[in-house]
Structure formats: C-alpha cells, structure tokens
Amino acid sequence: MTTTIVDRTAPRDLAAELPVRLSLTPKTTLAGQLDGAWWPYSRDLEAELPPLAAALEALWGRITRVTVNPTRWPVVPHTVAVDGRTLHVGWFTEQDPDKLILLSYTVGRWDLLVxxxxxxxxxxxxxxxxxxxxxxVLTAGVLMANEAVIGRGVRDALRREATWESEGGACMSPFGYLSLPGNGWR
Structure with missing residues (x-):
C-alpha cells in the first residue's frame, strides 16, 4: 500500500507541485470493489488530474480516459492536458459520486474512491x-457512509469529553481523590 498524506490545501497553480495523496491496493489475486483511494486538494479536475495520471502511469501504464459523476465536480472538462497529450474526461450521473474510474486502452480499468x-x-x-x-467488497458509497457514522461518533465523543471537562470533570482535591463522607477515601 502506498500512502502520501499532506495536511494542507493548495491553490490551483501549486497543485502540480504537491505530492499526490493516493493509497493503492497492493498487487494480489484478490479482486475488490476498489483499487485504492485518491484525496485531491480541490474540486478542480483540470488542476488535479494531471498529477494523478502522472503518478499512476508509472504503475499502471498510460491513462487515456477518466469518468466521474458531476455531482462532486463543479466543472467537468471534456479533455485535460497531461504531459503533452490529451486525457479524455467523461461523466455519468449513474456512476457513484465518490468514485473515479480510470481507463487505459491497453492495460485495463481501475476504480478509486475519491x-x-x-x-x-x-x-x-x-x-x-x-x-x-x-x-x-465495500463500495465507495458504503465506505463514505460508514465514515460519516464513524466521524459523527468521534465528534460526539470529543464533545462529551469537552462537556465533562468544562463542568469540572472528576472531583479531585490537591491530595488526590476528594474525600467525601462515606466514600471510603481519607
């Protein structure tokens, strides 16, 4: 598995200079629903696709076509320039909004969670x-729905902990546990 994560956002002109945030399924005989995940810096396909295609071509060969669901992308260009050639971009409303499909005429197809x-x-x-x-066997949509539930649980736990702390938290004295009549602590 290859993972590169950078905690920052990038303006369009810097997108090509930042590392591609990508995680790929290791080569194995087990076929799954997805071949990995991609975390773009923006919703600008013209800026985001060239670095992605360049990073993947070393592993998968020349990417010739990409398909997306337009729900998540404000503009879907018909073509994108990648290293002096043209990458064709298509869109399908039937495609999972959280999935990107990459195609190569000679090598095959890969599905990435976006x-x-x-x-x-x-x-x-x-x-x-x-x-x-x-x-x-989990699809892009299922992974995103699961993460929404997990993320909500994490946020709720943090909120409960913050409330606990703001309301005094555990009753502590400078000597350790607070000694109250009948609690056995002295």
Missing amino acids: IRPETEPASAARLMAAAAIPGS
Whole structure:
C-alpha cells in the first residue's frame, strides 16, 4: 500500500507541485470493489488530474480516459492536458459520486474512491486505508457512509469529553481523590 498524506490545501497553480495523496491496493489475486483511494486538494479536475495520471502511469501504464459523476465536480472538462497529450474526461450521473474510474486502452480499468478535498485528515486516513484493503467488497458509497457514522461518533465523543471537562470533570482535591463522607477515601 502506498500512502502520501499532506495536511494542507493548495491553490490551483501549486497543485502540480504537491505530492499526490493516493493509497493503492497492493498487487494480489484478490479482486475488490476498489483499487485504492485518491484525496485531491480541490474540486478542480483540470488542476488535479494531471498529477494523478502522472503518478499512476508509472504503475499502471498510460491513462487515456477518466469518468466521474458531476455531482462532486463543479466543472467537468471534456479533455485535460497531461504531459503533452490529451486525457479524455467523461461523466455519468449513474456512476457513484465518490468514485473515479480510470481507463487505459491497453492495460485495463481501475476504480478509486475519491475523498472530498475538505475531509479532515484523520477521516481521510481511515478512508484511504479502508479503500486499499485487498478483496474488499465495500463500495465507495458504503465506505463514505460508514465514515460519516464513524466521524459523527468521534465528534460526539470529543464533545462529551469537552462537556465533562468544562463542568469540572472528576472531583479531585490537591491530595488526590476528594474525600467525601462515606466514600471510603481519607
């Protein structure tokens, strides 16, 4: 599994200079629903696809076509320039909104979970790890729904802990536990 995570967002002109945040399923005979996950810095496909294609071509060969669901992308260009050639981009409303499909004429097809750019780093790390499990039957939509529940649980636990602390937390005296009549502590 290859994972690169950077905790920052990038303006469009710097997108090509930042490392691609990508987690791939290791090569194995176990086929799963996804081949990994990608965490773009923005929702700008023209800026985000060239570094992704360049990073994947060393492993998977030349990427010739990409498909997305337009729900998550404000603009879906028909083509994107990648290293002096053209990458064709298509969109299908039937495709899972959280999935990117990459195609190569000679090598095959790969499906990546697309993690929303505004996702918290801890949540993105969980999603990237889950999407890279060999043989997983979980789809992009299921992974995102599971993470929404996990993320909500984490936020609730942090909120409860903050409330506990703001209301005094454990009753402590400077000598250890607070000695109250009948509690056995002295």
